[in-house]
Each structure stands twice: as structure tokens, then as C-alpha cells.
Amino acid sequence: MEKLIITAALTGSVPTKEMNRFLPVSPEEIAESAQRCGEVGASIVHVHARDVEGRPTLDAEVFARMHRAICEHTDLIVQISTGGRAGADPEARSAAVRLIRPEMASLTTGSTNFPDRVYENSIGLIQQLAVVMRESGTKPEMEIFDAGMIPNAVELAEKGLAIPPLHFCFVLGNRGSMAATAKNLLFLSESIPADATWTVAALGRWQLPMATLAIVMGGHVRVGLEDNLYYRKGEQASNEQLVARVARLAGELGRPIASPGEARAILHVGDRP
Ligand code: ZN
Numbered sequence: 001m002e003k004l005i006i007t008a009a010l011t012g013s014v015p016t017k018e019m020n021r022f023l024p025v026s027p028e029e030i031a032e033s034a035q036r037c038g039e040v041g042a043s044i045v046h047v048h049a050r051d052v053e054g055r056p057t058l059d060a061e062v063f064a065r066m067h068r069a070i071c072e073h074t075d076l077i078v079q080i081s082t083g084g085r086a087g088a089d090p091e092a093r094s095a096a097v098r099l100i101r102p103e104m105a106s107l108t109t110g111s112t113n114f115p116d117r118v119y120e121n122s123i124g125l126i127q128q129l130a131v132v133m134r135e136s137g138t139k140p141e142m143e144i145f146d147a148g149m150i151p152n153a154v155e156l157a158e159k160g161l162a163i164p165p166l167h168f169c170f171v172l173g174n175r176g177s178m179a180a181t182a183k184n185l186l187f188l189s190e191s192i193p194a195d196a197t198w199t200v201a202a203l204g205r206w207q208l209p210m211a212t213l214a215i216v217m218g219g220h221v222r223v224g225l226e227d228n229l230y231y232r233k234g235e236q237a238s239n240e241q242l243v244a245r246v247a248r249l250a251g252e253l254g255r256p257i258a259s260p261g262e263a264r265a266i267l268h269v270g271d272r273p
Contacts, residue, residue, distance in 0.1 A: 003257060004220060004255045005044060005258045006247065006250075006257065007169075008042040008223065009222055009223070009224035009227055010024055011023060011226060013081075013226075015225055022236060025054050027049070027069050030066050031072075031073060034070045034074055034076055035074050036239070037239050038074045040244040041244065043259060044078075044260075044263060046224070047079065048081045049063045049096070050062075058092045059095075064099055067080070074260075075260045076260050078102050078104070080100065080104070082096075082105050083119070094128065097138055101136040102136075102138055103138065103139060108142075108143040108145070109142050109150075109156070110126075110145065110149035110152050112176055115176070126152060130161040133162070134162065139268065142168045142169065143171055144170050144188065145178060147178070150191050153168065164193065164196075165197065167197045167199075168198040169198070169199045170199070180209070185200060189217060199219060199221060202227065204229075207227055208245070211249070215246070216253060223243060224242055225242075
């Protein structure tokens with residue numbers, strides 16, 4: 001079985017320090033958290049940016065500061081979020097990718113409901129983001145909230161807007177999209193192209209069981225405070241605790257952990273057409 005790639009989703013758009021005292025918010029805090037996660041087994045960090053007030057921002061300069069700080073101290077693959085709750089304008093959502101040309105970025109290939117709003121990603125917007133990533137040499141991670149988003153991602157490859165093999169992230173347990181069940185994870189993992197890779201990001205209490213399934217199924221795992229604030233019920237987690245637990249589980253289950261360099265090879269990060 002392929003080595004296990006652990007992604008740490010460090011901050012997200014929704015959590016606050018009031019919700020979890022370990023949440024990294026400033027570019028410097030995010031870089032420190034990334035370094036600690038790398039030391040315990042992460043090879044990718046998925047990052048969002050916050051302004052000085054701690055609110056989500058798409059300011060490319062903030063992303064650039066964060067990116068520099070992470071790359072100064074680690075060899076981790078930096079995956080920039082182009083989604084979430086920071087706005088619906090394609091120019092704004094792709095500004096950081098244009099400026100930084102990161103190794104990876106997230107790309108949600110459809111719309112869904114969040115508890116408080118619609119997460120809107122039209123086909124036009126998806127294609128615009130894909131073009132920017134392609135031009136920037138950035139590998140997209142296709143964020144899949146529902147099965148219907150998979151053919152949208154495959155279509156990007158068919159149109160030449162994304163370079164196969166594609167990489168998917170199944171986001172499970174969001175109220176309004178697919179539930180975090182073994183059946184859904186199996187179904188999704190069998191619904192992607194044969195040469196594609198996948199990881200699972202499950203929300204809240206589903207993070208640990210879905211991560212465990214992915215380890216034994218041959219998928220990859222995303223954990224971190226973006227998706228889950230707790231180590232166990234009532235006990236706040238830090239990013240590195242969540243990464244270290246997955247690394248320990250993988251060790252017990254006989255699945256070795258990929259270094260950042262090995263993750264680049266597995267995911268074809270940096271491949272050119
Ligand atoms: Zn995110």
C-alpha cells in the first residue's frame with residue numbers, strides 16, 4: 001500500500017481562539033503550527049488566511065507572508081484554500097494562487113449548503129479557478145462534498161483545465177452534504193478515476209473514525225482544527241495532537257507515513273504537462 005499522506009488543515013474560516021485556545025491565526029502562528037505538525041508526520045498543510053482582527057481574508061499578501069514563513073522553516077507542501085467563506089468573486093479567490101504559485105490549492109467542484117449559508121461554486125467559477133491553478137503550476141485538490149462534484153472535476157481534466165492524475169478530498173459530515181459513513185467513503189473512493197488519489201476530511205467527531213478507515217483502505221487523511229476542535233469529547237485538541245494520533249494509528253496498522261518529498265511523488269505535485 002502507498003505511504004500515508006497526512007494533511008493538517010490548520011485554521012479554516014470558522015474556528016476562533018475562543019472556541020479552541022490552540023488555534024493558529026496569524027501567519028507566524030500558522031507557520032509554527034505547520035512546523036510542529038510536520039515534526040509529527042504531516043506532509044501537507046492546508047491553510048486559510050485571517051486578517052489582524054482574526055476574520056477570514058483573501059488578502060494575497062497575508063497568504064504570501066504565511067507561505068514564506070512556512071517554507072522558511074519546513075519542507076511541507078503548502079495547499080492554499082481558494083474556497084470557504086471568504087467571498088464568491090473568482091478574481092479575489094484566486095489572487096493568492098496567482099501571486100504565490102503554491103504547490104497545491106483546494107478547488108471545490110460544486111455547490112453545497114453550509115449551516116449558515118450557501119457555498120456557491122458555479123461551473124464558470126470552478127473553471128476560472130482551475131485555469132489559474134494550471135497556469136500557476138499548482139496542483140488542485142478537488143474538494144468533494146457530494147458525489148455529483150466528482151464528474152465536474154473529471155470534466156476539468158477532459159477539457160485540459162486540470163492535469164491527471166487528479167487528487168480528491170472527500171469532505172464528509174457537513175450538515176447539508178454527504179454524511180461521514182463507511183458506505184459513503186467506499187462509494188466515493190470507487191467513483192473516481194482509477195489513477196486518482198484521495199484523502200478524507202471528516203468533520204467533528206467523524207474525523208477520527210473516517211481517518212482510521214482511510215488508513216486501512218489505502219486513502220490519505222486530513223485532520224486539523226479547521227474540521228474538528230476536539231481531541232475527544234470535551235477536550236480541546238491542537239493541530240499537532242491530531243496529526244500525531246493519525247501517525248500513531250497508521251504505525252499500529254502497518255502503514256508507513258509519507259515525507260513531503262514522497263507526498264510530492266505520490267500526488268504528482270510539480271508535474272508539468
Ligand atoms: Zn479549508
